[in-house]
Amino acid sequence: MNILVTGGAGYIGSHVVKQLLENTEHHVTIIDNLSTGLMKTVDTLKCISIERLKFLHTDLKNFSEVEGIIKSINFDAIIHFAASIVVPESVENPLKYYLNNTVNTTNLINLAVKYGINRFIFSSTAAVYGEPEEIPVKESSELKPINPYGMSKLMSENVLIDTAKAHKDFKFVILRYFNVAGADTKNRIGQSFPNATHLIKVAAETAIGKREKLLIFGEDYDTKDGTCIRDYIHVDDLADAHLKALEYLQHNNSDIFNCGYGYGYTVKEVINTMKKVSGVDFRVETSGRRPGDPAALVADNTRIKEIMKWKPNFNDLELICKTALEWEKKLLKIN
Ligand SMILES: NC(=O)c1ccc[n+]([C@@H]2O[C@H](COP(=O)([O-])OP(=O)(O)OC[C@H]3O[C@@H](n4cnc5c(N)ncnc54)[C@H](O)[C@@H]3O)[C@@H](O)[C@H]2O)c1
Known part of the structure; x- marks a missing residue:
């Protein structure tokens, strides 16, 4: 085609x-x-x-x-x-x-x-x-x-x-x-746009020192640790x-x-995973809620799995954080 x-x-x-x-x-x-x-x-x-x-x-x-x-x-x-x-x-x-x-x-x-x-x-x-x-x-x-x-x-x-x-x-x-x-597992391509707002990219940027600290927007949601859950x-x-x-x-x-994977992680779980895979205990601060951020957003993925026979291969938060981190390190060298 x-x-x-x-x-x-x-x-x-x-x-x-x-x-x-x-x-x-x-x-x-x-x-x-x-x-x-x-x-x-x-x-x-x-x-x-x-x-x-x-x-x-x-x-x-x-x-x-x-x-x-x-x-x-x-x-x-x-x-x-x-x-x-x-x-x-x-x-x-x-x-x-x-x-x-x-x-x-x-x-x-x-x-x-x-x-x-x-x-x-x-x-x-x-x-x-x-x-x-x-x-x-x-x-x-x-x-x-x-x-x-x-x-x-x-x-x-x-x-x-x-x-x-x-x-x-x-x-x-x-x-x-x-x-x-996350990014290509062979680290050839990834998310390159500066000033990204996506949590995992921001956490990777903070882990490699591109950002001074990471802000958590709201710690008082009705979730297991008070932070938002995303898929x-x-x-x-x-x-x-x-x-x-x-x-x-x-x-x-x-x-x-x-x-989506049909399963969500809290902001704090993502931060802890990024800290674990990077080995860097980067600075994290809490700020107020952002308007329009729902407490949880998780996909029901039954249809894509059953109808299109889609099977995830990389459903692993550590791997997602690791590939994002490796890409961020490479970007630092390219730029
Ligand atoms: N990144 C996410 O988490 C996410 C989540 C939900 C939906 N999406 C959707 O996925 C799509 C891709 O997002 P992404 O994260 O890769 O963003 P991105 O900004 O990396 O990619 C968008 C691409 O479109 C190009 N582009 C934008 N406007 C254009 C125009 N008028 N003419 C020609 N090229 C143009 C940009 O240069 C860029 O290469 C978008 O439609 C976005 O709404 C992304």
């Missing part, structure tokens, strides 16, 4: 491209504006296969340029990662999120229909559930995003659903990711779910799946 991967120079997209090049015969074209993705990452991916990987430095907002690309290459599927992803920024600058996430996605879906690309895999998020009342969260749980980031993704989901209803050949898989973490999924298990989704779309109808 010929696959268009938007945002393939970014964290999750690059792990999917890596697996497409290593585990399949597909040809991949990345479109990325390198706003948070890195050319170095693309160069690393080219070392896996230079013949089957094409990189186009383009912004999805350039509709005519994107149409030109889609017209000239006969794509069989689109995997769409490109987005803005920082929740607090989405509150300050919602239009950036609605334009980059919802408008650009809508244009891409429009082009997919226009040029007969009938398989579309979309990166969605647990943020579409907002502050869920029921844990673990099922795909059928109420959708109540509490910030523009989550809403921009939910709106894109709805565009996909309505489009598939009206165009019967067009099929999608929506993957709702929980907390993605951390290793990026390579998540990447594998995309390859499964591609196969799934060859013979099945559109569907929506949660991506």
